[in-house]
Amino acid sequence: MTDATATETRDLFSKFDPLINEREALLATGVRDPYAIVMDQVLSPTRAIIKGKETILLGTYNYMGMTFDPEVVEAGKKALDEFGAGTTGSRVLNGTYQGHKEVEDALKEFYGTSGAMVFSTGYQANLGIISTLAGKGDYVVLDADSHASIYDGCGLGNAEIVRFRHNSVEDLDKRLGRLPADALKLVVLEGVYSMLGDVAPLPEMVAAIRKHPNCMILCDEAHGMGFFGPNGRGAYEEQGVEGEIDFVVGTFSKSVGTVGGFCVSNHPKFEILRLVCRPYVFTASLPPSVVATAATSIRKLMHAGEKRAHLWKNSQRLHKGLSDLGFKLGSATPQSAIIAVILTDQMQAVAMWQTLLELGLYVNMARPPATPAGTFLLRCSLCAEHSDDQVTQIIGMFEAAGKATGAIT
Amino acid sequence: MTDRSAIFDSVATQIEPFNKKGVDLTEATTFAGDLEWDSLTVMDFVAAIEDEFDIIITMNMQAEIETVGHLVDAVAKLKG
Numbered sequence: 001m002t003d004a005t006a007t008e009t010r011d012l013f014s015k016f017d018p019l020i021n022e023r024e025a026l027l028a029t030g031v032r033d034p035y036a037i038v039m040d041q042v043l044s045p046t047r048a049i050i051k052g053k054e055t056i057l058l059g060t061y062n063y064m065g066m067t068f069d070p071e072v073v074e075a076g077k078k079a080l081d082e083f084g085a086g087t088t089g090s091r092v093l094n095g096t097y098q099g100h101k102e103v104e105d106a107l108k109e110f111y112g113t114s115g116a117m118v119f120s121t122g123y124q125a126n127l128g129i130i131s132t133l134a135g136k137g138d139y140v141v142l143d144a145d146s147h148a149s150i151y152d153g154c155g156l157g158n159a160e161i162v163r164f165r166h167n168s169v170e171d172l173d174k175r176l177g178r179l180p181a182d183a184l185k186l187v188v189l190e191g192v193y194s195m196l197g198d199v200a201p202l203p204e205m206v207a208a209i210r211k212h213p214n215c216m217i218l219c220d221e222a223h224g225m226g227f228f229g230p231n232g233r234g235a236y237e238e239q240g241v242e243g244e245i246d247f248v249v250g251t252f253s254k255s256v257g258t259v260g261g262f263c264v265s266n267h268p269k270f271e272i273l274r275l276v277c278r279p280y281v282f283t284a285s286l287p288p289s290v291v292a293t294a295a296t297s298i299r300k301l302m303h304a305g306e307k308r309a310h311l312w313k314n315s316q317r318l319h320k321g322l323s324d325l326g327f328k329l330g331s332a333t334p335q336s337a338i339i340a341v342i343l344t345d346q347m348q349a350v351a352m353w354q355t356l357l358e359l360g361l362y363v364n365m366a367r368p369p370a371t372p373a374g375t376f377l378l379r380c381s382l383c384a385e386h387s388d389d390q391v392t393q394i395i396g397m398f399e400a401a402g403k404a405t406g407a408i409t
Numbered sequence: 410m411t412d413r414s415a416i417f418d419s420v421a422t423q424i425e426p427f428n429k430k431g432v433d434l435t436e437a438t439t440f441a442g443d444l445e446w447d448s449l450t451v452m453d454f455v456a457a458i459e460d461e462f463d464i465i466i467t468m469n470m471q472a473e474i475e476t477v478g479h480l481v482d483a484v485a486k487l488k489g
Contacts, residue, residue, distance in 0.1 A: 139467075144452055144456075154468070160467040160469055161467055161468035161469060162465055162467055162468070163452065163455075163456075163468065164456075165456055171456070174460070175459070175465060178459075178463065178464065178465045179465060368447075368449070369447075369448060369449070372449075373449060374447070374449055
């Protein structure tokens with residue numbers, strides 16, 4: 001081993017020095033590291049023990065609170081007993097068990113589609129579908145605020161990549177108009193954008209896209225599944241454009257409550273993707289317990305109208321509570337289960353984050369480049385299992401932390 | 410005035426609102442090094458250039474454009 005402490009020596013790590021120095025300077029002020037939290041015990045979808053303190057969780061993607069659902073947990077235990085800990089293989093070789101077919105059947109029913117393909121993570125679903133569908137000479141047209149997995153899917157493929165300004169129908173329309181009419185295009189949208197929690201104007205976007213030839217539309221519903229639409233399919237269902245979306249990509253790691261990713265479609269040739277999509281082929285499939293919990297959870301989410309109503313109420317109450325206290329929020333109205341509190345700079349964001357944690361509330365801290373327009377955010381994501389009383393407590397903790405740190409007066 | 414110098418002048422005008430440090434612009438001025446633009450600034454600037462010239466500069470092409478001169482060349486070619 002070479003001497004790793006000789007930081008003045010230039011090596012492949014040198015490019016990270018600015019970030020290392022920034023972190024060291026921040027941590028030297030005595031704050032806790034926002035990216036090194038350990039949950040010692042998890043008591044429920046909304047409560048955990050962090051450093052001995054019982055903490056309300058307001059920074060998970062457990063929107064529908066399915067992680068501890070007794071039927072979901074039982075299905076996982078049964079599959080673990082009957083099928084073992086893992087598949088040790090690719091979906092196209094030895095890694096497709098009965099459970100993988102069952103979860104794909106559950107997705108087909110949930111989404112009302114003829115095809116469903118399950119990936120090992122949501123990240124890989126975007127990586128695989130985008131890089132495989134759009135080839136050399138084709139175009140991927142994406143929103144500037146797209147998730148990293150969408151950008152990385154573009155990076156993995158050979159298509160030409162074109163960005164439009166976030167949620168701007170006019171900008172999307174103009175850019176499509178400048179592309180060669182005969183070129184094949186994949187337009188990638190997200191129902192709910194995860195950083196600010198804002199929702200895409202999908203009917204207007206679909207109308208703009210349909211003015212141009214040779215476009216297919218992919219909608220990522222990672223943060224919309226479970227919560228939006230009469231069947232919980234996502235923002236595209238709520239906004240009534242189901243017939244217009246060619247591919248829906250989603251994840252099991254949010255409302256479904258486990259891990260995994262998927263794409264559903266009615267395209268008659270959809271099945272061929274199983275043989276040509278590298279992030280699907282060249283990785284091990286999900287463990288049997290995971291697909292069993294996902295299938296059970298997805299089937300329960302079809303009939304979760306009451307949970308959806310309670311989550312919506314939570315979102316509206318928290319948005320109003322924080323607005324009334326004087327916090328600047330990522331969207332003027334509550335649009336999703338994500339409420340982003342916008343702070344002035346990193347020091348204020350970390351101070352708020354740490355004060356909230358000491359009061360017993362965990363939220364996500366998000367910073368550039370993950371955030372739009374260089375903002376520092378405390379991102380709150382609500383759960384259908386947060387009680388009315390917990391939401392009241394959360395608002396109280398924000399008031400105390402905001403006043404203690406000077407974020408509000 | 411040649412087409413190329415007209416494009417340079419238009420590009421310079423588009424750079425102005427993003428040129429927070431008041432850097433003098435030449436063909437050799439780099440976006441990352443001299444202007445110190447981050448990825449978000451680059452995105453806003455590219456969108457402004459695209460709209461000014463009614464062109465598309467794909468992200469694939471952006472990766473090759475390091476200097477103002479490169480951008481002027483790319484615009485000239487795309488308008489061509």
